[in-house]
Amino acid sequence: xxxxxxxxxxxxxxxxxAADAKNNAAAGSAGFAYGLAAIGPGIGIGLIFGSAIxxxxxxxxxxxxVRTTMFLGIAFTEALALIGFVVFILLKYA
Amino acid sequence: xxxxxxxxxxxxxxxxxxxxxxxxxDLVKHGLIAAPVLIGGSAAIWGSNGALSCGYGVLIVLANxxxxxxxxxxAARISYALMMAATLFGYIFRLALVSAAIFFVRNLSxxxxxxLGLTIIISHIGLLFWELRYVSLTLAFPGLKPKLKNSxxxxxxxxxxxxxx
Numbered sequence: 331x332x333x334x335x336x337x338x339x340x341x342x343x344x345x346x347x348a349a350d351a352k353n354n355a356a357a358g359s360a361g362f363a364y365g366l367a368a369i370g371p372g373i374g375i376g377l378i379f380g381s382a383i384x385x386x387x388x389x390x391x392x393x394x395x396v397r398t399t400m401f402l403g404i405a406f407t408e409a410l411a412l413i414g415f416v417v418f419i420l421l422k423y424a
Numbered sequence: 425x426x427x428x429x430x431x432x433x434x435x436x437x438x439x440x441x442x443x444x445x446x447x448x449x450d451l452v453k454h455g456l457i458a459a460p461v462l463i464g465g466s467a468a469i470w471g472s473n474g475a476l477s478c479g480y481g482v483l484i485v486l487a488n489x490x491x492x493x494x495x496x497x498x499a500a501r502i503s504y505a506l507m508m509a510a511t512l513f514g515y516i517f518r519l520a521l522v523s524a525a526i527f528f529v530r531n532l533s534x535x536x537x538x539x540l541g542l543t544i545i546i547s548h549i550g551l552l553f554w555e556l557r558y559v560s561l562t563l564a565f566p567g568l569k570p571k572l573k574n575s576x577x578x579x580x581x582x583x584x585x586x587x588x589x
Contacts, residue, residue, distance in 0.1 A: 372515065379511050383504060390436070398443040398559060401496065402552060404511065405489065409549050411519055415526075416541035423530055424537045 360422045367414020374407040438500040448493035466539045474539040481543030
């Protein structure tokens with residue numbers, strides 16, 4: 331946040347109008363928020379797949395059910411990233 | 425250490441039926457059923473541009489599911505290590521594809537970003553919850569697997585023989 335404020339100040343010092351500085355800060359914030367929104371699902375997918383591999387190693391005969399649950403779990407986790415992306419798009423362009 | 429203990433799970437591969445493909449077929453089928461409702465709702469609120477954007481959003485979601493299933497299914501046939509790579513890097517790859525699919529069309533005249541974004545979120549989560557209805561009961565109590573009159577089983581697993589009541 332401090333970095334974004336610094337960007338806005340630098341833009342203002344460079345002669346950009348207040349509206350331009352605000353737009354630049356908004357674009358930076360939106361990109362920053364989208365990046366943050368993608369981190370959580372990335373960690374979540376890693377955890378899901380790690381647990382799935384562990385389950386398949388313990389009980390290979392249940393691999394089909396584990397993969398079913400894993401696929402749905404990954405898709406649900408990915409929904410968080412999609413929400414972040416859609417919010418980014420709406421804030422930036424709508 | 426005997427030979428069985430020394431085999432890594434990552435070196436193994438799955439040659440059984442692919443549940444991801446079956447789930448995705450089901451998701452696509454449900455998506456095609458739900459699409460007219462979503463498109464009709466968007467058309468009522470945002471007009472024809474909203475309907476087109478909504479249809480494009482449904483297409484993105486169904487393509488996203490299909491690509492995910494294709495990557496995981498193909499990779500599992502080769503090795504679990506590759507499946508891990510396909511799952512983790514596939515997430516980034518598919519997110520980039522969705523981003524590109526929206527960025528390339530965002531300035532076109534028929535694109536309304538609000539219905540497009542809402543459709544992506546609602547259809548993605550809605551389809552998953554719809555599919556979960558069939559999967560959750562089956563996982564906890566295989567004997568309660570829903571039986572639909574006019575359709576086949578929603579998916580098959582490698583231990584299909586144990587699922588029968």
